[in-house]
Amino acid sequence: MTDPTPSSAPPKTAEAPRRAWLDASGAARIHPVARRAFEQALDDGWADPRRLSTEGRRARALLDGARESLAGAVGARTEEVHVAPSHTAALHAAVLGVAAGRRRAGTRAVVSAVERAAVLHAGEHAGLDVERVPVHRTGAVDTEAFAAALDDGPTALAALQHANGEVGTLQPTGAAHAATTARGVPLVVDAGASAGHVDVGAAWDVLALDPRDWGSVPGAGVLVVRRGVRWRPVAPEDEDRFFPGGPSVPAAFAAAASLEAVLADRAEEDRRRRALVDLVRTRVAAEVPDVEVVGDPDDRLPHVVTFSCLYVDGEALVTELDRAGFAVGSGSACTSRSLEPSHVLAAMGVLTHGNVRIGLDRETTRDDVERFLAVLPGAVARVRSFLGAQAL
Amino acid sequence: MSPAVVVDARGLRCPLPVIRLAAAARDAAPGALLTVLATDPAAEHDVPAWARMRGHAVVGSEHDEAAGTWSLTVEVSGQAPAA
Numbered sequence: 001m002t003d004p005t006p007s008s009a010p011p012k013t014a015e016a017p018r019r020a021w022l023d024a025s026g027a028a029r030i031h032p033v034a035r036r037a038f039e040q041a042l043d044d045g046w047a048d049p050r051r052l053s054t055e056g057r058r059a060r061a062l063l064d065g066a067r068e069s070l071a072g073a074v075g076a077r078t079e080e081v082h083v084a085p086s087h088t089a090a091l092h093a094a095v096l097g098v099a100a101g102r103r104r105a106g107t108r109a110v111v112s113a114v115e116r117a118a119v120l121h122a123g124e125h126a127g128l129d130v131e132r133v134p135v136h137r138t139g140a141v142d143t144e145a146f147a148a149a150l151d152d153g154p155t156a157l158a159a160l161q162h163a164n165g166e167v168g169t170l171q172p173t174g175a176a177h178a179a180t181t182a183r184g185v186p187l188v189v190d191a192g193a194s195a196g197h198v199d200v201g202a203a204w205d206v207l208a209l210d211p212r213d214w215g216s217v218p219g220a221g222v223l224v225v226r227r228g229v230r231w232r233p234v235a236p237e238d239e240d241r242f243f244p245g246g247p248s249v250p251a252a253f254a255a256a257a258s259l260e261a262v263l264a265d266r267a268e269e270d271r272r273r274r275a276l277v278d279l280v281r282t283r284v285a286a287e288v289p290d291v292e293v294v295g296d297p298d299d300r301l302p303h304v305v306t307f308s309c310l311y312v313d314g315e316a317l318v319t320e321l322d323r324a325g326f327a328v329g330s331g332s333a334c335t336s337r338s339l340e341p342s343h344v345l346a347a348m349g350v351l352t353h354g355n356v357r358i359g360l361d362r363e364t365t366r367d368d369v370e371r372f373l374a375v376l377p378g379a380v381a382r383v384r385s386f387l388g389a390q391a392l
Numbered sequence: 393m394s395p396a397v398v399v400d401a402r403g404l405r406c407p408l409p410v411i412r413l414a415a416a417a418r419d420a421a422p423g424a425l426l427t428v429l430a431t432d433p434a435a436e437h438d439v440p441a442w443a444r445m446r447g448h449a450v451v452g453s454e455h456d457e458a459a460g461t462w463s464l465t466v467e468v469s470g471q472a473p474a475a
Contacts, residue, residue, distance in 0.1 A: 066434060260459070310442060311414065312407060313405075313406075332406070340433055341406070341437060345437070352437050352441075353408060387408065388411070389411045391418075392415060
């Protein structure tokens with residue numbers, strides 16, 4: 001084999017516009033450690049971990065090691081950790097399994113009004129009467145109302161996310177867990193938006209993590225069920241009671257390895273991205289007219305920031321920004337496949353239209369953010385002019 | 393108090409109902425009542441959020457489920473909106 005000659009290199013073309021990935025919530029770029037671990041596990045752990053051959057045992061050892069590492073990261077026992085095919089599947093299993101295990105204890109679920117759709121839908125799917133507890137303007141749940149709702153009737157489970165992934169606000173899981181524990185109700189905590197970024201703490205009975213949010217490969221979610229929580233399978237019998245068919249060993253291994261990696265330099269990444277979020281919050285409020293930056297300004301995730309612009313079609317703005325090279329998210333109805341606006345923004349009482357959600361991953365640079373801030377006011381003005389919304 | 397001026401934004405997608413309402417509010421006297429009719433479900437949330445940001449007050453909110461229409465009434469603020 002000879003190296004390709006330099007003359008075979010493709011001719012230089014006009015440079016494509018530089019892209020900035022600012023939509024990293026639940027979709028971070030792949031961490032190099034996750035990529036390496038995944039490839040290693042494809043080499044060493046490709047076999048079915050249920051088989052008794054040497055190859056099968058090697059895959060089993062990788063999976064067990066991944067569960068042990070994940071357990072260590074959240075302060076759980078290895079046998080309490082179950083690897084799911086996705087974060088959504090983990091949340092479904094959390095709610096459906098606890099609802100089944102506690103069928104006799106109650107038919108209600110007490111949840112914050114800003115839980116992920118997977119939690120709300122799973123509660124309804126389980127046939128539970130899902131009581132959505134109101135949140136403050138910041139998105140934080142009203143803890144007194146949450147505790148009071150637990151007393152409204154026999155309750156199978158309560159659910160409160162650790163942080164809201166749409167607006168970045170941290171939730172008072174400590175107070176909620178104290179209230180649920182006093183009443184003997186298990187608390188399901190969705191830490192999908194926070195794990196790998198901030199300490200998820202110990203105020204939970206069932207915990208779900210999303211490896212995609214900290215830069216692992218697709219194909220794994222993490223469910224942790226404390227010993228003593230009544231959980232019953234809702235799927236047909238399988239060796240893996242939690243996730244029939246068992247997990248992807250390479251995805252589980254990559255999730256565990258990359259979580260260890262991001263926890264190792266979390267403080268530094270926290271400082272770096274928190275400063276970028278502060279920059280976005282300050283400059284958007286100062287430089288874009290008729291805008292509201294939403295979510296708690298202090299008690300929040302380090303890497304998520306959301307704002308809503310009056311008189312702006314969210315879909316048009318996302319498209320305009322994408323054309324300029326910036327991928328952003330949005331909770332506006334017109335940008336999703338449903339006609340309903342974001343239930344999170346609606347519950348907070350903030351504008352659901354003209355919404356932009358920025359999620360920063362570990363590769364996002366200050367330059368990406370500065371360039372975004374430079375084009376944003378012009379993009380908003382253009383989209384407003386399409387709708388004839390000037391001087392309002 | 394004079395009856396509310398009606399802004400008919402039925403059939404318009406977000407954020408047009410709020411834009412029509414804001415245009416009417418710009419030309420209205422302080423204390424005037426404006427009622428916006430909308431079929432886009434976002435209006436139920438966005439009209440109160442707009443009113444809060446602009447210092448107007450929502451004084452009525454009705455939902456006609458059969459017609460799929462929201463009817464929201466705001467009282468225009470006495471203060472000039474922020475520039």
